Amino acid sequence: MRLQRYPMEIVELHPGDRVEFRDEPRRVWWTVRAVSTGGRWVVLTVPFNVRRTVLYTVIDFVSGVRGPDDYGGLGYEDDEQIAAALARFEEGDAEVSVRYDVRLDIAAVRCPHRSVSEPES
Structure with a gap:
């Protein structure tokens, strides 16, 4: 059970979008592979x-965090594993x-057919 919560407004993300986090030691663009119904996960x-x-x-987004799963690594190499x-x-x-x-801290989002967007602080 999570003690610290940092609720955050859900940012609308879609598969194929690229996300940069402020806490990364170097500039890394993560690729969105899947989004749950409602956008929480x-x-x-x-x-x-x-x-x-x-x-x-x-x-x-409900807890305002990101990280690995608590399941011991479910497998995230292909679309079937991710689903x-x-x-x-x-x-x-x-x-x-x-x-x-x-703590979730999105620096920027790149959408495949749109320009780079910066979340509001």
Whole structure:
């Protein structure tokens, strides 16, 4: 159960959008892979070429955090795995890990057919 909550207004994101977080040590653009019904949960990935896989993060707008799942890594390498993981979040079987979460702080969003947008502070 999460003790600290930082509720945040849901930012409308769509698969294919790119998101940059302020807490990243270097400029990294994460790709939105899936969004839950209602937009609470968002799964994002970024290539991890050294291991020929991806890194993932899950946004929880209700708690205002992002991070890995608390399920032990559901698998986020392909669309099928991502859909299964997102279903677990929607069903309440998974959450963002309390141990490894970070406060959600979106710096910018790039939409494939729109210009870069900056969230309001």
